[in-house]
Amino acid sequence: MQIVSLLAMEQPVAFQDTDIRAEKVKALRSLRVYNVAEASTNFVRGQYGASVDGSSKEYRKEDGVPADSNNETFVAGKLLFDNYRWSGVPFYIRTGKKLADKFTRVDVVFKKPLVDIFSFPQDGNTLLSPNVLTIHIEPEQGFSLVVNAKNSEQGFHTEPVNLDFYENSQRTQATPQPYERLIHDVLKGDGTNFASWPEVASAWKFVDQVRRVWDIQQPMFPNYIPGSMGPVTADELLARDHREWVYKLNQ
Incomplete structure (x- = not known):
C-alpha cells in the first residue's frame, strides 16, 4: 500500500516528510472502500498446494x-481511486509466496491513442502495443521503457522495443543498504521513508474491509502450485477488464 500511495499521490508542495506524507494520506483517503460484492469481485486470494514433482509440500x-x-x-486485487486524477484508472496489485520469481516491480501501462495513425492493415500492421514503463525496485534497481518502433522490414511494421537502465554493480556496492538509509534518516529526524499513523489508518481501513469479507467466505484452498504466478483467478481478474498482467511466466 505504501508503493500504491507513492504512485497515486499528487506532487507535494516541497520535498520534505510532512508534505509528502500529507499527499500520500490524501491519495489513500480517496481509495474506494469496497462493499461485500465489490470486494468479492475485485480481489482474489490463494494458498499454494504441493508441487507437481513433490519437491515442495503444500502450505497446510x-x-x-x-x-x-x-x-x-x-493476494491479487483491483484498486480504484475516487478522485479527479485517477477516476476510472484501475490499479492492479499481486503478491504471494512460492511464486515463479521473487521481485518487486511497478508496471505503468500508458493509454493507447484514440486514433492510431500507425495502423496499416494492407501491410499487416494492425496492432499497436501500449507503451509500458516498468520501475524495478528489487532485487535490481532500474527502469525499462517499452515503446513501439518501426522494424527493418519492408512496409511499416512496428514492434515493441525495450529501453533499459539498471544500476551497475560498482555503484550498487557503494550504495547504502536500505536499513542503513533508514537508520540515517532516524538520526536526522527525517520521516519521509516512514509511514505516519494517518497513512497506516487509511490503508487499513481499506484492507480491513476486504478481510471482513473473506472472513465470512469459505475459500477453495489450495488453488495454485509452487512455481506458478498464482491462481488462474488472478488472470481472470484482469481478463474481465480486457487486460492482462504485464509480467508473464518465463519472461
Missing part, C-alpha cells in the same frame, strides 16, 4: 501450520 503441511488453515499465501 508446513511445520506449525494447522491442517485446515485458511491463511492466504497469495
Whole structure:
C-alpha cells in the first residue's frame, strides 16, 4: 500500500516528510472502500498446494501450520481511486509466496491513442502495443521503457522495443543498504521513508474491509502450485477488464 500511495499521490508542495506524507494520506483517503460484492469481485486470494514433482509440500503441511488453515499465501486485487486524477484508472496489485520469481516491480501501462495513425492493415500492421514503463525496485534497481518502433522490414511494421537502465554493480556496492538509509534518516529526524499513523489508518481501513469479507467466505484452498504466478483467478481478474498482467511466466 505504501508503493500504491507513492504512485497515486499528487506532487507535494516541497520535498520534505510532512508534505509528502500529507499527499500520500490524501491519495489513500480517496481509495474506494469496497462493499461485500465489490470486494468479492475485485480481489482474489490463494494458498499454494504441493508441487507437481513433490519437491515442495503444500502450505497446510508446513511445520506449525494447522491442517485446515485458511491463511492466504497469495493476494491479487483491483484498486480504484475516487478522485479527479485517477477516476476510472484501475490499479492492479499481486503478491504471494512460492511464486515463479521473487521481485518487486511497478508496471505503468500508458493509454493507447484514440486514433492510431500507425495502423496499416494492407501491410499487416494492425496492432499497436501500449507503451509500458516498468520501475524495478528489487532485487535490481532500474527502469525499462517499452515503446513501439518501426522494424527493418519492408512496409511499416512496428514492434515493441525495450529501453533499459539498471544500476551497475560498482555503484550498487557503494550504495547504502536500505536499513542503513533508514537508520540515517532516524538520526536526522527525517520521516519521509516512514509511514505516519494517518497513512497506516487509511490503508487499513481499506484492507480491513476486504478481510471482513473473506472472513465470512469459505475459500477453495489450495488453488495454485509452487512455481506458478498464482491462481488462474488472478488472470481472470484482469481478463474481465480486457487486460492482462504485464509480467508473464518465463519472461
